[in-house]
Amino acid sequence: MNLGQIVFQGKTSSGKDIIIRYPQEYDAQAMCDYINTLSKEQTFIRFQGEQISIEDETKYLNDQVQKIKDKKTVQLFVICNNQIVGIAGIDLKDKTESHEGVFGISLAKEFRGYGLGKELMKLTLEEAERNLPELRLVTLALLETNTLAQEIYRKFGFQEYGRLPGGSRHKGQYVDDIYMYKKIK
Secondary structure, three states: OOOOOOOEEEOOOOEEEEEOOOOOOHHHHHHHHHHHHHHHHHOOOOOOOOOOOOOHHHHHOOOOOOHOOOOOEEEEEEEOOOEEEEEEHHHEOOOHHEEEEEEEEEEHHHHHHOOOOHHHHHHHHHHHHHHOOOOOOOEEEEOOHHHHHHHHHHHOEEEEEEEEEEEEEEEEEEEEEEEEEOOOO
């Protein structure tokens, strides 16, 4: 697993050329633009309108690069027309939970609904199994209102193990957080 390593190159079902690759050290500005756009949209992510500074995103990227080198995370970017249009990753926890990886995924609005999320998730899980030797469980959290994601996660073998009633505020409403897991190895 090398910085910038390409794990997929091809076309989306809508005919757009894409590359799925590991991050590179110069990706901070593109990452910042991507997350700030998603945050404004107030989609099913933790950011709900907040804007991230380039300094904060650079620090995050540097931390992720080090974790990739240390085999503590897998992170993949979907690139189209030299822009980040999707990000997925699995970050290992530490100490007594160092065998648990936390999964996260997002796609730009115009790339949803074409199967790209499923491909990105499949590749991320495969890369994690191959490159994170400590990984035994993958967990995730999502909003109860994100029914499409629930269905997809179940198809990938994730099972619900808990809920937190009113655990997140999304677009002014309190909604349940759903917690899911999948055993690896």
